[in-house]
Ligand SMILES: [Zn+2]
């Protein structure tokens with residue numbers, strides 16, 4: 001697709017994960033699989049149902065493309081999510097909303113081997129190790145560029161371009177409802193979206209009715225991470 005001239009100033013690089021069907025080392029970047037857990041800690045559990053949380057994403061900042069690393073900071077970014085259907089923790093704990101108690105989004109500094117902690121999940125997602133990143137030109141959705149006036153047909157082409165509705169690092173978020181960048185509870189500043197997870201792209205997860213989720217970080221408080229999702 002030829003990028004419409006009105007959108008050219010807004011082109012950003014996003015990186016699409018290239019994955020292999022393996023878990024890899026505990027500290028690897030991955031979607032699903034086994035995370036690095038600090039020594040002495042247990043695998044994160046859900047306070048609502050008591051079961052292990054499913055690892056959705058672990059990003060090893062050292063192994064990210066350099067431009068993305070500059071935005072994201074160091075260490076391992078980890079996102080765990082309760083996939084229990086009974087009770088339905090996604091609803092009980094309003095997991096669509098940032099800082100839900102059935103979601104753990106955090107940064108850890110991997111020192112040493114870590115704990116021998118594995119999730120107790122009868123139907124854990126198959127691990128997908130991220131082996132590389134493919135840089136693409138990403139485009140915003142209309143909600144993020146309200147001053148750009150384009151015919152609907154052009155926006156349809158932007159969506160069909162196929163880059164927005166994917167799991168991706170950085171770039172532009174796909175907003176299903178409207179921009180929902182969380183605010184940091186410590187400084188109230190708007191957090192930066194660093195990773196997008198789309199229902200049934202890499203992970204066999206469905207957020208509500210095929211929703212899209214976003215992991216965000218506070219640029220001033222690197223240990224404040226948030227995850228939320230929305231669906232139509
Ligand atoms: Zn739960």
Ligand SMILES: [Zn+2]
Pocket residue numbers: 184185186187188189218219220221224
């Ligand atoms: Zn902050």
